[in-house]
Amino acid sequence: xxxxxxxxxxxxxxEGASLELRCNYSYGATPYLxxxxxxxGQGLQLLLKYFSGDTLVQGIKGxxxxxxxxxxxxxxxxxxxxxxxxxxxxxxxxxxxxxxADGLTFGKGTHLIIQP
Amino acid sequence: xxEVTQTPSHQVTQMGQEVILRCVPISNHLYFYWYRQILxxxxxxxxxxxxxxxxxxxxxFDDQFSVERPDGSNFTLKIRSTKLEDSxxxxxxxxxxxxxxxxxxxxxxxxxxxx
Numbered sequence: 001x002x003x004x005x006x007x008x009x010x011x012x013x014x015e016g017a018s019l020e021l022r023c024n025y026s027y028g029a030t031p032y033l034x035x036x037x038x039x040x041g042q043g044l045q046l047l048l049k050y051f052s053g054d055t056l057v058q059g060i061k062g063x064x065x066x067x068x069x070x071x072x073x074x075x076x077x078x079x080x081x082x083x084x085x086x087x088x089x090x091x092x093x094x095x096x097x098x099x100x101a102d103g104l105t106f107g108k109g110t111h112l113i114i115q116p
Numbered sequence: 117x118x119e120v121t122q123t124p125s126h127q128v129t130q131m132g133q134e135v136i137l138r139c140v141p142i143s144n145h146l147y148f149y150w151y152r153q154i155l156x157x158x159x160x161x162x163x164x165x166x167x168x169x170x171x172x173x174x175x176x177f178d179d180q181f182s183v184e185r186p187d188g189s190n191f192t193l194k195i196r197s198t199k200l201e202d203s204x205x206x207x208x209x210x211x212x213x214x215x216x217x218x219x220x221x222x223x224x225x226x227x228x229x230x231x
Contacts, residue, residue: 034219036222043223044159045222046219046221046222049219090158092159094220102147102172103149103151103163103164103172104149104151104220
């Protein structure tokens with residue numbers, strides 16, 4: 001069975017500083033990888049996704065992530081964070097199997113705090 | 117921009133009562149999902165639904181749960197006899213046509229509180 005590990009429960013970053021959120025996955029085949037963001041009391045918004053091809057993917061709000069197969073990682077980065085980036089970030093893996101058998105497996109999330 | 121909608125946004129019920137959570141997926145999507153998130157915990161997959169039947173379900177999705185697509189637009193999750201531990205945020209998601217893998221779009225969630 002697939003799994004996702006987000007080793008950092010909380011991360012505090014100063015506004016304007018760079019950010020990297022870690023994600024490691026376990027899956028036997030080629031994974032489909034996602035980063036979602038959840039603001040307090042809100043739903044899940046897709047930041048970016050990796051299906052195939054270029055291992056560096058760009059997303060919304062200035063985020064990017066790099067797929068590294070050798071490290072089973074899909075870390076999320078942003079060069080300069082804004083106070084509005086404070087939220088919960090979830091990494092997820094999908095199997096992409098046919099017939100809808102592709103429920104996503106989420107990590108436990110990383111709570112991002114932005115300090116002035 | 118099309119989006120997944122869910123009603124109600126918050127539902128409070130007594131333990132043992134039946135609840136139905138409603139979702140309207142994006143109109144041309146074919147795959148439908150329910151997830152739940154207990155407060156402070158990660159999002160967990162419950163069930164996927166395609167071609168009017170369940171494709172996959174997790175161990176959480178026991179006999180107390182059922183899903184239905186009663187018409188061409190709604191997708192519902194029914195909990196027959198709610199327990200305190202069913203208190204959670206429930207998210208509906210949908211995905212477009214297969215052939216090429218594509219992402220799931222999530223609704224805003226229904227917060228279920230069981231008293």
